[in-house]
Amino acid sequence: MLVLLPPSEGKAAGGSGAPLEPQELSLPGLAQARAAVLEELLDLCTGDELKAREVLGLSEGLRGEVAKNAELRSAAALPAGEIYTGVLYDALGLADLPAPARATAEDALLVFSGLWGAVRVTDRIPSYRCSMGVKLPGLGALGAYWRAPMAEVLPAAAGDGLVLDLRSAAYATAWKPKGEVAGRTATVRVLHSQMVDGVEKRSVVSHFNKATKGRLVRDLLVAGAVPGSPAELVTALRDLGYVVEAEAPAKAGRAWSLDVVVTQIHD
Secondary structure, eight states: OEEEEOOOSOBOOOTTOOBOOGGGSSOGGGHHHHHHHHHHHHHHHTSOHHHHHHHHTOOGGGTHHHHHHHTTTTSBEEEHHHHBOSHHHHHHOGGGSOHHHHHHHHHHEEEEETTTEEEETTSEEEOOOOOTTOEETTTEEHHHHTHHHHHHHHHHHTTTSOEEEOOOHHHHTTOOOOHHHHHTEEEEEEEEEEEETTEEEEEOOHHHHHHHHHHHHHHHHHHTOOOSSHHHHHHHHHHTTOEEEEEOOSSTTOOEEEEEEESOOOO
16 A cells, blocks of 8 residues: 655754755655755755745745755754654654554655655655745746656556555646556545535535544554555445545546545544
8 A cells, every 4th residue: 555645834843863865765766856856946045035935935934944945955854754744744643653553654655745756754854845836947847847757656666556645736746646556546535514504515624634634544554454445445444434435437547536524623
């Protein structure tokens, strides 16, 4: 099973550990593309601060993120599972997973990134600010930039099992599973269901959507569930108490669509 996650805007500080060692990151086939993005980001953030803030979409209150990016080569690095914070990662709770679940997470979770392309939770990276929606002056839109490198590397990383795609739309642009891999991919949407004047209304609530996805992954890991196909995923989630509506693709080579329906919103 390969689980595709978005990163978080919020990131922990790297502390006082050793700096980034790019050659030690997983998915070495992305190394050349990573180096190009890193160099471009460093050039941007060591130059005109106003331009850097404009390109990165940063407000005045976040100007410190530019200076942080400028020090990426020397900044302390931590495992990505500790760097990424925020709603999804709080709900996932990697730090206190039981040992077997943690081992599975280290193999199965892949976090997409505008800067690194994709990393495993054990990969040591510094805190940074560079979303997939950024358009770097020399490379253009990062979502489009990463498509070719990802297409070369990720089909092999997906192996022959389930691909559980929990990415947000911006990060999904970097790699779209195709062909046989797409046929064993399941994308998940979380819907909040409530009755309004006797009629069911459903909506997507961003904050709760992230929290539910984090809990969903955690529950699968703790239960030791390793579904091998979208159909097996539906069964596993229902066994865990989730209300799941599944739509098999109409044609071969397309991903399954799963709706997880919830009636209560909580963190």
